[in-house]
Amino acid sequence: MAEIVPLAEAVERSVRDGDTVAMEGFTHLIPHAAGHEVIRQGLRDLVLVRMTPDVIYDQMIGAGCARKLIFSWGGNPGVGSLHRFRDAVENGWPAPLELEEHSHAGMANRYVAGAAGLPFAVLRGYRGTGLATQAPNIAEITCPFTAEKLTAVAALRPDVTVIHAQRADPAGNVQFWGITGVQKEAVLAARQSVVTVEEVVPELDPRPGAVVLPSWTVGYIAVVPNGAHPSYALGYSVRDNDFYVAWDAISRDRERFGQWLDEHVRGEAPGGLLDGGLPAAGAVAAGAALAGTGVGAAAGQFQGSQA
């Protein structure tokens, strides 16, 4: 049975330093507010999992939460590079970031295997690519009927999956609709889950295209209106495309990023715990003077590869 609690409590009770944390939402319904809470609580050494580590993980990586990233596409959709992500990979700032990268199809199937209680999933994928040799958790598998060679990917089983949804009911059933992405699989694959919602309504009337996660499959629910911003919740908000464009400049510079973090994340206290184990804000921004990362080249060329 899901418990409805404040966001800070949901994160405090579910996420530990070093955990494997998946925050999913495919452009739509990205749990930004929960990501900010993870930053505020000063969590460290996380293995972050996400198909499209866009602005939300750029912020968490830049804030020093992550030790490793498991992903399939890391960019600012329609805008360009993720500068904090690139700074971590190219310059080890604020800390080195280990990468495990896949294709979207591979990541989606890794969640499917996790949700299905299987140790692996099979797909036509990776064959002939550098990914197949670069990443672990990818193996060749032979069809026992046709002898055809295919690819197996290992199941993903996050310690915690975090998503944002439109609604829950008082019993803790969760409902989301629109582009529903891989969130059902990500929640069902995880040991624990946190769902932020726009609102709690007395009853979840059926909606076209809606996914319902029964209360007994969810850990914690926190009511956070507009908790996906700058992503959106269909029926509640629209995607703040201006923010994604603005993020390019904010994130390009370490110092400006640090200021933004202080002002817009660490300065906000949606549910207490503000002073719980946080590093001093100055310490995070300290490395900014070392910048000059040379990022930003060719962003326009590379974004097309998002497909």
Added chain:
Amino acid sequence: MAEIVPLAEAVERSVRDGDTVAMEGFTHLIPHAAGHEVIRQGLRDLVLVRMTPDVIYDQMIGAGCARKLIFSWGGNPGVGSLHRFRDAVENGWPAPLELEEHSHAGMANRYVAGAAGLPFAVLRGYRGTGLATQAPNIAEITCPFTAEKLTAVAALRPDVTVIHAQRADPAGNVQFWGITGVQKEAVLAARQSVVTVEEVVPELDPRPGAVVLPSWTVGYIAVVPNGAHPSYALGYSVRDNDFYVAWDAISRDRERFGQWLDEHVRGEAPGGLLDGGLPAAGAVAAGAALAGTGVGAAAGQFQGSQA
């Protein structure tokens, strides 16, 4: 692009003697009218595929359409045995029926593999059961990451899949809702498809829980109101439970079955072709005097195994 045509034409253009034909619908939306059309057209030697070959396949098997049945549960749900099915298996009447049987999970995953363009699917299933050794298309497979032993099932790729849906639009997009079963997978796994619908509407407004099959994934659409009877179409009809109960007596006796077939299937001509290649009605009922099949024992005990 789907073509909207009369039912007789849809069946005539898509099904050939000897084809592998899947008619799906999980209790809900069973394409009975299309099954009757297959009987009327006198199709023979079909390999019939269906998770739950209930009354619809009892009729088709009794009418002599089938050479082989690939299935996972053959009963009259909530009532008892399928007497025509049992007569074919136990006494070879009207013709011997080869069986390939699976579990529901195995059949569902065989369709999934077919829909996904994979030669096989993996599940935790069959291990320790007699099915694993009895049926082909089941093999042990080892996880390349954990060395765990699991089960692989071969993809199902029917020549034709036939389903019933609530609605289509003039462009041939198909929509169905309620218990949607395995129909999406069965259509996507097949080379060709026939969809009977309750009605064609100008526009398919979104419905909660609806599956939409785009026109370009469907072969033929035929408008057949109440085409699922005695099964039902949520929002259009209710399940005719009385018919399922009555079927027990109708189907128990070869002669009575033959009469029913003449009256309710062969006697109806929804779209021409009535005289196209049909055996004389008398020939079908001829074996009835040979009956005495001893069926009906223990039906009450066995139905519980449907779950």
Added chain:
Amino acid sequence: MTEATGGADGYSADEIMTVTAARSLRDRMTCFVGIGLPSEAANLARATHAPGLVLIYESGTIGAKPGWLPLSIGDGVLAETADAVVSVPEIFNYWLQPGRIDMGFLGAGQIDRFGNINTTVVGADYNAPKVRLPGAGGAPEIAASCHEVIVVLRHSLRAFVEQVDFITSVGFGEGRGSRERLGLTGAGPLKVITNLGVLEPDPQTCELMLTGVYPGVSVPEVQASTGWDLKVSAGLAEIPPPSQDELTALRALIAVNPNGGAS
């Protein structure tokens, strides 16, 4: 169909069987339910002591709350009252297979001393069966993957056999350790509930033994209906008869069934 033996205090053997099965379900459990006796018992539990019981049918209906006994696992009432309706592949792959369901509730054609279930064929030759049964359905994976399993069926020599003619669904296989060797994640059939009493696996051998009888039922009577040398538990208990509330609820449930019961 087995004739129900008349019960002592105005209840039938079938009624105490269903009531006993219902009592095995705890509130808020998730329960994968087959049609027939299992569905009757699960819906009785939901109508009495376990209002928060989550009923899951293989048609993909999760949290169905039917107001009467459905005749089939795909009745419209199941979809209309469910918390969620998912596809058939999904119900097996995402919900049953990972061990997400607490209880599997099965019927059986034959059952043997190690709780293995046959719903495929009666007779030694698969290709020339004496009786062709419906087949596996969802049972093999329910038996494999639910945390625990309850089997409900009426006692008879035909049904309770030394060894089943065909293993459709694995109980304890060849005895203790079999499930582990096969990689089956659930605990197996922890209770077999019949119209005479209750059988449970011996913790040492996993052989089913008699652990409870209904009022007025003798041990020899049960043994005479069992096709193996049925051992009796040292802690054999007499199972309490249905309460008036339980009987009333069960009869109300059956009375509103449009087809007069799913038996």
Added chain:
Amino acid sequence: MTEATGGADGYSADEIMTVTAARSLRDRMTCFVGIGLPSEAANLARATHAPGLVLIYESGTIGAKPGWLPLSIGDGVLAETADAVVSVPEIFNYWLQPGRIDMGFLGAGQIDRFGNINTTVVGADYNAPKVRLPGAGGAPEIAASCHEVIVVLRHSLRAFVEQVDFITSVGFGEGRGSRERLGLTGAGPLKVITNLGVLEPDPQTCELMLTGVYPGVSVPEVQASTGWDLKVSAGLAEIPPPSQDELTALRALIAVNPNGGAS
């Protein structure tokens, strides 16, 4: 970002590139579309000669009909105008993987003489890249499974290289026969459309050769922007400039984009 070279008759190099890409799409095709240049071209085709083009985005929107260029593959307008919205696992497993999609429309960071695509890292050492690119996304399986693939990217020596630093998505691998050996079911990148002209694989070797140039573009100019010895097709054609209708439609499409184009 590459500066668009000014076109002859009042159109830019980027505009003729997008128009040429759009012309490669036929009406009623199904087309798996990436954001950026591919999405621009596909939406232009739908707005002009191919109104029945079925746009499929990896966010799970099938048959999306956006009225403007979406900034991301998950913009609300895609879901709201789609014939069907499916989950991300489903779009890859049931729709892309089986070869159900006619055309895949990709961008690229680097591309090599055999049409292999790199969107992962620039530099020889994966662990210490000169430039970290976004990664694979859906591209490897789009490149593998669509019936055919079109790649759209701007010409430069940095982008058109003898051999990519990292094969993110396979074009023709090491040349003719590679795709078959790898079991890739689609035909591969049959066109690479740039801001200078069009490259297509040599039917014998699968090496990309120049088959078309835009008005005012010389062959040496294209060769000077290509990092390998670019062969020229015997049937080299001059590609017709955009028509006024095409230009008007393209500019209208970009003008209504809330964020001024997906560049």
